[in-house]
Amino acid sequence: MYKIRKAEKLADKIYLMDVEAPRVARHCEPGQFVIVKLDEKGERIPLTICDYDREEGTITIVFQTVGASTEKFAALKAGDAFQDFTGPLGCPSELVHEDIESLKQKKILFVGGGVGSAPVYPQVKWLKEHGVDADVIIGAKTKDMLILEDEMKAVSGNYYPCTDDGTYGHAGMVTSMIEELVNGGNKYDLCVAIGPVIMMKFTCLLTKKLEIPTVVSMNPIMVDGTGMCGACRLHVGDEIKFACVDGPEFDGHLVNFDEAMKRQQMYKTQEGRAMLKLQEGDTHHGGCGNCGGDE
Structure with missing residues (x-):
């Protein structure tokens, strides 16, 4: 069992938890993820991974309630526990493998949307710890939906909050903030965008026009997390990839976002999964036999 040390509500339907998971904490890197299961029958x-403390042996997760399982997660308190907490999974951010002195010469922009702030934070924090400042744009519908603001301000070079309703920070979408910064003379060597798929799509359309290399995290389309169910199958250029085992981060200018969003909708129904299996054949998934896609 994996004990919950802290449980906190950050915003409407968004929760943060610190979980005792020493092995995961010892080995995880920014950009990776965990699979969490409440009990024997849980999803x-x-x-x-939003943050980690190797000395304390804890992992910080942030989640939004979108279904029955996450609603059950939200009801947990400090002292409760998860039955399974598996990880670290996925590939770490490519930034952690780059030469630090080379990174210090680059100007990096992070763009997060909604709960996407959570996976942005550990990467920016890691860069700060290695002497690299990055600019951060975070968007939300309203000020009340912005999360981890104090933490983000502490680790970023410049922090730019955006709200759709214009009541706080920059009025408008994150893309208009990117344009404002670039038009103001900022030249970025890399953009990392993490958030809703539609936000990442339009961010990439803009950064491609601006000639800014862009990395995106396709974590939002994952279901099983092991490469078996096929939910996160996507085209990256001419190659077929699975977000959970090949990513979750990819070259955003090569990701077929329209296909990914269409698949995401179809995958929600048994009939849709069966149709995808018919269309995609052997490339659909690893043949787990559990997702309904074989029927």
Whole structure:
């Protein structure tokens, strides 16, 4: 069992928890994720690692309630426990493998949307710890939906909050903030965008026009998290990839977002999964036999 040390509500339907998971904490890197399961019959939920403390042996997760399983998660308190907490999974951010001195010469922009702030934070924090400042744009519908603001301000070079309703920070979408910064003379060597698929799509359309290399995290389309169910199958350029085992981060200018969003909708129904299996054949998934896609 994996004991919950802290449980906190950050915003409407958004929760943060610190969980005792020493092995995961010892080995995880920014960009990776865990699979969390409440009990024997619980659903497997992939969640990006928001933070970690190797000395304390804890992992911080942030999640939004979108179904029965996450609603059950939200009801947990400090002292309760998860039955399974598996990880670290997925590939770490490519930034952790780059030469630090080279990174210090680059100007990096992070763009997060909604709960996407959670996976943005550990990467920016890691860069700060290695002497690299990055600019951060975070978007939300309203000020009350912005999360981890104090933490983000502490680790970023410049922090730019955006609200759709214009009541706080920049009025408008994250893309208009990107344009404002670039038009103001900022030149970025890399953009990392994490958030809703539609936000990442339009961010990439803009950064491609601006000639800014962009990395995106396709964590939002994952279901099983092991490469078996096929939910996170996507085209990256001419190659077929699975977000959970090949990613979750990819070259955003090569990701077929329209296909990914269409698949995401179809995958929600048994009939849709069966149709995808027919269309995609052997590339659909690893043949787990559990997702309904074989029927």
